[in-house]
Amino acid sequence: MKTRKWLTMATSVVLAASLMAGCGNNGNNNSAAGDASNSNNGSANTGASNGGTKELSGKLVIWTFFDQVKDMADQFEAKNPGVTVEVKMFPGDQYQTKLLTALQSGRDVPDIFDLERGYIGKFIDSKFLTDLSAMGGDDLVKDYIPYVQELGRSSDGKLRAISDHSSPGGFWYQKEIAKQYLGTDDPDKISEMVNSWDKIIDLGTKIAADSGGKEHLIQNAGDLFDIEAYNTQPWVKDGKLNIDPKWQTIFETQQKIRQGNVDAKLPFMSAGWGNALNDGSVVLTSMPAWAGFMIDNKDNKANGKYGVAKTPEGFYVGGTYRGIYDKSENKDLAYEFIKYIAGTEWQQHNLEKTGNMPGSGKVYESNLDTYTSTFFGDQNILKPYYESVKQMPAIKADKYGEDILSKWRKAAGDGITNNLSYEDVVKNFKKEVKNTFPEIKVD
Amino acid sequence: MGSKINKTHYGYYFIAPFFIGFAVFGLAPILYTLYLSFMKWDGFNDPVYVGVANYTRLLHDSFFYQTIWNTLIIWVLSNAPQLVLALLLALILNEKFIRGKHFFRAVYFFPHIITPVTLGVIFSLMFDWQTGSINKLLMNLGIVNDPVNWFNSPWWSRVIASAVICWQYFGFNMIVFIAGLQSIPSEVYEAAEMDGATKKQTALHITLPLLRPVFLFVFITSVIGGLQLFDAPLMLGDGPGNTSRTMVMYLYQTAFKNFDYSYGAAVAYGIFIVVMFFTAITAKASRLKD
Known part of the structure; x- marks a missing residue:
């Protein structure tokens, strides 16, 4: 009798457990990822607080719907060997729902996320985006095409997101x-x-x-x-x-x-x-x-x-805009990434490689007579x-x-x-x- | 020991997985939706309690009423031919001496395997105004001179949406009917044959009455499924003046396109009431005949 009872219990537990396995695994992954970014966090901050000239290190997670972000991450990693950039791509129009759900729950949230022109207006005034003006972001876009930088500003005029291109x-x-x-x-x-x-x-x-x-x-x-x-x-x-x-x-x-x-x-x-x-x-x-x-x-x-x-x-x-999650623990490193894509080096590379037009007026002007x-x-x-x-x-x-x-x-x-x-x-x-x-x- | 039935609680452990799953993935969202429907929430700020405002808005929403009407039209246009076709094919393919009946049963079932989204895309490409194959065919045959703008006509949009659904499900219903036909005992037919009944008489007075339970099953599932039409019509678009927008499409657009989650939740409960209403009518109508 005892064995049978035990068997019954065990079987039902196994059944219940297998049912929960789906979400269970997910949860574990999430916390593991969280730990990893936490532990790397310290070193990332040191790098940036020393003026940004020191070697950067840490791990960034970027969410996007656009596969060329991978090249962006590769270039940034090549320049900063201590940094790992994980690009998670969600193609199609389900991206914004997925992003919004993650932001609402506050779990498994990226450090940087992409926003498309079509819905940036909905996100730009939300509490999820870091104020880049406070981090010195206005300086990054001072040579920008006026319309490109303006789209990254919330209604109070603060810079919240930056694009690396214009889309004429x-x-x-x-x-x-x-x-x-x-x-x-x-x-x-x-x-x-x-x-x-x-x-x-x-x-x-x-x-x-x-x-x-x-x-x-x-x-x-x-x-x-x-x-x-x-x-x-x-x-x-x-x-x-x-x-x-x-x-x-x-x-x-x-x-x-x-x-x-x-x-x-x-x-x-x-x-x-x-x-x-x-x-x-x-x-x-x-x-x-x-x-x-x-x-x-x-x-x-x-x-x-x-x-x-x-x-x-x-x-x-x-147009694709990139902002930093307000509760990200890697804000300084994320800012370095934003700084990189807003800079001339990346935009020149991108122009030559994909033909995507730059967001910076400076890059336009330096190529104005020579571009082919x-x-x-x-x-x-x-x-x-x-x-x-x-x-x-x-x-x-x-x-x-x-x-x-x-x-x-x-x-x-x-x-x-x-x-x-x-x-x-x-x-x-x-x-x-x-x-x-x-x-x-x-x- | 009053009763010999084993009343130990271990049985509950075995059924627990389903109920836990249902509570987490079914009941919790249902209750959360109810909670949301009394809030104002766009997904960015915290929900604010607004009482029955969303339901008041729903009651005055002419677009919602239009979607109910659209859904019913598409449902009738898709189900009437579908059931007739399925039954006819089932009767034919259930005959003993038909060549290749297994082949045809499989072939008619194929559309059911394809996802509705794919079917929607295929049909929308076929019926495209400028580049669709149907228009090319009609023009080459000389039936029309100018391409027909199918999705600019309310009725064509609905008919095409219905055709997709009809084409997808007639095979499934046919299989259900065949299963029903095969469960009718052969003695009844033999007795009818002995009494000299014709084929038509057998079909009308034996087959159809004995198929009634199967009819009910097919009918009730098609009412519930038909009122929740979503994926294929979504791929075909709203139609001119939203004339082929179904209830669930409206829910989707409200909640996930406009990020008006709270009103979307109210629309979801509106749909629930509509579906309940029609299911109740169907159930009642089937009981009346008993």
Whole structure:
């Protein structure tokens, strides 16, 4: 009898234990990681407090959604042999939910985490980000492109996050196709031909008509949302919904683009969009500097094939910002890392390696006349990009901006497709905003 | 020793793992959601108690009512053809002298193995306005001259979402029906045959009545599953004017896109009540027939 009792007990305990094994293991790992960073913490602090010239040591954990951060970590480690940087990558849009959950629970939290332009506004005023201004961060961004540094500031003007790049956009085109339809592949001449939306509509209507509707000048009337997104007033002013009157002009332009068959109606980053970029069925694709990976460059076959011209107004898309977790025990070491990526050495390396445009005006200027890349052949794309990002207005990110923009995209996008009046679009848009953000005053 | 039944407590140890698991991963989140639904919480600041404000907002939320309506439409559009198709195929594949019936049973079941997200992506690519294969096919066949903007039409969006779900689950329901058919004793059929019943009479008066318990099972699971439609429709988008947004999609967008966790929690309880309501109706309707 005794043995049977014992067996019963043992079996049920094992069953229960195996059930809990999943979370149990996790917990153990967490505490182990915590211990490791704690024990390294002391040495990290010494390194930094001695002026930062001494050898740094310690361990940093970075969370990101972007795989090029690994190169960043490798470069930093190569420079500081005593430091280990662990990069945890969570691709896809689940990253922000995962990050927020970790920050809320305060367990297994990274020292540094990445924030994308799309949602930095929600995090920037939160208690999770260290005030970098207090650590001397303002000095790191004093030569920065105005819009890039401003996006890393919270509403009280304190610096909370820093990006290592800017993300200017332009019209990318295949030189062969441009010669065929525009008569030239010279970036300056093309920029001149498309420096206003009216010119684009006229030119695009002609191309569509001449090619029997097979060729389009631009990808999508919706691209204007990206181009105008940060060339317009913020969506919320003093707690009230604010629709910049410029959006009406933009909407009317978009309708004309659609009616003139100027656009191929392909949404940004969709499969068809990527095909059109590669097969040339669209002459001009407006996209940011970082989107070059969408071009099929197997065996370098696309080298020298593409050029970049200016859009009627300068624009940027996206951007990755990096902040330090406020309760991190490695703040000083983390700051050294931020300092490194904000510096010219890394940004120069990154520009040469990936073609990502720098965030620092200094790096732009030192490359202004000399920059070339094998991909773009003899065209210096850095110069036009610099001219356009310099002029981008410096606007802070707020927690509503991106979400409300996406609601506008939806409402106005419906309006373009279904030929609605501007009043109807505004009506639908206001209804959506009111529903999602009841705290915003809507007329 | 009044009773011979062994009433020792060891049995509880054996069932404990499930209940511990349920308490941790099921009950705790359910209760936490209830707690959140009375708060105001965006995930960044500490929750603030707001009473029933979220529920008041939910009661006046026309977008939520729209999602209930959308879900019901998609549910009817996907389940009606699905059940008819599953039953017909089950009846056919249950015939003794059908060639390759095992092959077809397997083939019809295949869509069920694919994850709904994949199916959603496949369908959204197929029905893409500009580059979709369906439009290319229709244009090459000369059926339409201009590409059809499927996802710009409320009804097409819903029909496509329904088609995905129908295509995914008819095979599963077919297998359930076949299992039900095979549990009907052959004596009943033999007796019918002796009495000279035709095939049609056998099907209507023997097979269908005896399949009733299986019908109930399929129906109730499809009510609960159908009202929780999420992954495939999510991949197909909201549709024009949110006409193909389902209840759970709305919950997801509220909580995890807008970070309005507290209102999301209230929406979750709203969905719970709607699902309870329809499940109760189904259960009641099935009991009435007894």
